[in-house]
Amino acid sequence: MNYITVENISKSYGELELFSDLSFSIHKDDKIAFVAKNGSGKTSILNILSGADVPDTGQVVMRNGLRVSFLSQDPQFDPKLTINDTIFNSESPQLKIIENYDKALQNPEDAEAYQKAFEQMEIHNAWEFELQFKQILSKLNLVNLDQKISTMSGGQIKRLALAQALISNPDLLVLDEPTNHLDLEMIEWLEQYFAKAQFTLFMVTHDRYFLERVCNEIIELDHGKMYTYKGNYTYYLENKETRVAQEQIETGKAKQLFKKELEWMRRQPKARTTKSKSRIDDFSDIKKRAHLRRSDHNIELEINMERLGSKIVEFHKVSKSFDDLVILEDFEYVFKRGERIGIIGKNGTGKSTFLNMLTDSLAPDAGKIIIGETVKFGYYTQGGIKVKQGQKVIDVIKEFGEFIPLTKGRQISAKQLLERFLFDGKKQHDFVEKLSGGEQKRLYLCTVLIQNPNFLILDEPTNDLDIVTLNILEDFLLDFPGCLLVVSHDRYFMDKIVDHLFVFRGDGEVQDFPGNYSDFRDYEASSPPVEKADTTTTISSEKKQDQNKAEKLTYNEQKEYKNLESKIRSLELDKKSMEEKFLDASLSQDQITELSQKLQKIITTIETKETRWFELADRLGL
DSSP: OEEEEEEEEEEEETTEEEEEEEEEEEETTOEEEEEOOTTSSHHHHHHHHHTSSOOSEEEEEEOTTOOEEEEOSSOOOOTTSBHHHHHHOSOOHHHHHHHHHHHHHTOTTOHHHHHHHHHHHHHTTHHHHHHHHHHHHHHTTOOOTTOBGGGOOHHHHHHHHHHHHHHTOOSEEEEESTTTTOOHHHHHHHHHHHHHSOOEEEEEOOOHHHHHHHOSEEEEEETTEEEEESSOHHHHHHHHHHHHHHHHHHHHHHHHHHHHHHHHHHHOOSSOOHHHHHHHHHHHHHHHHHTOOOOOOOOOOOBOOOOOOSOOEEEEEEEEEETTEEEEEEEEEEOOTTOEEEEEEOTTSSHHHHHHHHTTSSOOSEEEEEEOTTOOEEEEOTTOOOOOTTOBHHHHHHTTOSEEEBGGGOEEEHHHHHHHTTOOHHHHTSBGGGSOHHHHHHHHHHHHHTTOOSEEEEESTTTTOOHHHHHHHHHHHHHOOSEEEEEOSOHHHHHHHOSEEEEEEETTEEEEESSOHHHHHHHHHHSOTTSOOOTTSOSOSSOGGGHHHHTTSOHHHHHHHHHHHHHHHHHHHHHHHHHHHTTOTTOOHHHHHHHHHHHHHHHHHHHHHHHHHHHHHHHHTO
């Protein structure tokens, strides 16, 4: 059943053309993800689908009576209303019935009103819907229904908007970054909810595990063209790779034909026949195809950052609380060179507070935090960049630095860094206020990196970034030789980047888990619910009865064993990526030799780490 048909739509703002002649359709039970770079017009397309905006040209044809619910990135509610008022401020007949029943319960003296409300609940079978609606509020941690909108944080308002969209039970849900401002448990619940529910979805999200497990179709806007992939994220990656490779082959053929036709054009006399005029007309099309260029190239960086000394950061019996909310209690940790730590925990457990204490913008209540003299922090906060009126993109970067030094005396300039993060020459001279929200986040990230820190702190860096930028950022961070501390709800990002986790449990409890996020979830899933496992002394969740075997490894060896698994997985991905580069037919012999040397280095490293892994596994008796 066809819900929506989009025909040849376009949208511009002044001289800026976001997109043109785009066409696609949405059918019942589709779960579609829309993928494109920041600034390509993703949010504009969602606004058009939801009816909040209209295209400049083309049309959107909707099925009669179609109920559409839209979750925007910046939902707006009446600040004077409560959560309860906002939820029931809906056209949903079932919500009206539940609202009347709740009012009747609050006034037990009016037996007639209660009986009428009860009968309506029975007639419309609203009991199951009421249970579902209360479960949604509970899962999204919206428990105080009398709380005023004016007192809520941005994250709470986004969760309220998501709850309202789900509860309204529409035919089509249009979602703009639904996982932003959700903690990891909420994301996993929503993932399972969408996978099972009979919703038709059209969404923009950068959460790649979400794409993998929820979506059955991906629509990509790439270099102005639409491509549809009838499958999940893995299917999309495989088929996009094939498409891009085929396009490169066709571009190569077009270049050869272009050279041939160019020679013919230069030989032609002024008087031309009808046949030659036809060939001349074809020449312009050949020229266009021959000069197609993709801007998704990668730059490998060997960063020459300032050397970290032996003393980096030390926490000695650090405690912090706000009234009755305990964040840390006697926390002890000594950071080591090259550590890559992820921080996870529910909202409100103190993750951002921990980062503020680490960077000396907030003092602990007790204990000491010692920062080494050689440490240079780079801190990416959730606040983002402060836009100055009339300032251009390139000028923003140059305020913080002109270049990043690389090894062997090389360097990468501010301009080159911007290019790597998808700001082309024209975009670099745009005014900052003209950038989309995602582009501003990308620019802010560049201002942090250009300062060449040796201890990088990223607080929710993946929010509002597109998948293309995330892949670039991951490549950069895998090359980064300093310490890395990341707070993120992006599970794919965490799995690829970090070696171990600080798990904020609440009430001042922080556990050091030796593995990435997927390792942690597997561990939690297989731990007995009646007792909380001690992750600081356990290598994995397998066979608690075999603890005597685990004792054959020291704590550091257990940690090394778990880290080896994630490192080997990451190296295998690097190996695959390197092997794919050999498919480029334009490589010179020197480039092939250089790639071969890099590939051999990766293979040798994998073999060394696998040997060490087998040695430790043997001592564990596995």
